[in-house]
Amino acid sequence: MLLEAAVVHDLPADAVLFGQGDRPEFLHVLIDGRVGLTARGMDEKEVVVEFMEPGEAFILAAVLTDAPYLMAARTLPPSRVLLIPAKALREHVSTNAKLAAGMLASLSRHYRMLVRQIKDLKLHSATERLGCYLLVLAAQAATKPDGTVTVTLPVEKALLATRLGTTPENLSRAFANLRPSGVRTLGGTVTISDLQKLTEACAMAPPIPD
């Protein structure tokens, strides 16, 4: 069994799971917490490409092809991660069509996440991207009887700005732009008073499902 060789690691906040350019030794599956997949340029500026939530395996493409990671991974809050040896996984996948099908489905889902992000970066303003991001958070939160939803930003604003493909200054401007649509912030807490108004402000087409 593949999972017999797997181990569970408990990690503190801000722990590096692997670096950009490292060769994959394990497939990481997030059990609990949150992980940022990050990238660095020549000037050592770090940007978040994507956040991983519990249940996600990352980064399958590098693990399956034994290619160096294009991104680094680090925990944001303290997190629990399952480590599956990469070599054993590749051997199982090459002989087990059912496992391969599962990996194809997972990789396809992650491919589509990246397509959605590129579409957002190319088609939408930073304000629209922030509005959509808040709507996704709001969909996972409870709505009060008066229609208000309060969400907590999962990471500090500087990091969130890089995930949304903008600068901290432009993110502040984007929050200000959303004020007429009923969005108020206090530190990392965001209150949305009118989901319908915010949806209109995002200028989003209905999402194409997975």
Added chain:
Amino acid sequence: MLLEAAVVHDLPADAVLFGQGDRPEFLHVLIDGRVGLTARGMDEKEVVVEFMEPGEAFILAAVLTDAPYLMAARTLPPSRVLLIPAKALREHVSTNAKLAAGMLASLSRHYRMLVRQIKDLKLHSATERLGCYLLVLAAQAATKPDGTVTVTLPVEKALLATRLGTTPENLSRAFANLRPSGVRTLGGTVTISDLQKLTEACAMAPPIPD
């Protein structure tokens, strides 16, 4: 044999292969020509997410999971495309570990293409992105004895701007910014007089291989 059910289509320039939101009926493999994978927002603005070159299969993620396409595909010059029925492909993949492994490798490569593009969009300026794009074109062209390389832009500048995640105005500015690094344009023809200087202008780290 899976390929027995496949057919070859010859298409004129600007022919739509499938639309955003369509359900995949075939896996498309480009034999000859060039295809743009494009996306549209609410305002019907069209952007190029990626260009496909001969030998590329697109878009595997949607075909394998039978999910609606997130992007449209259309030919740029006249192109020849192989169509493999999606349903037959999915059936073969689910029972044939070797075929599944090939699909995983292809999907992994495309996943990494998107990661590279997101990194470029988040870490680099439009000028740096244009410089890198020209270096990729230059790597496929012949260098003259005086070190000069002449390349032809594969698409009109307005479309190229969307691929690079910028506007036509900013693309003109980016070309102007690269002039001191020895880049001259005349319509769709670009002359690069000093590859070393252009490489430095791109502020790129050495690429992580596949």
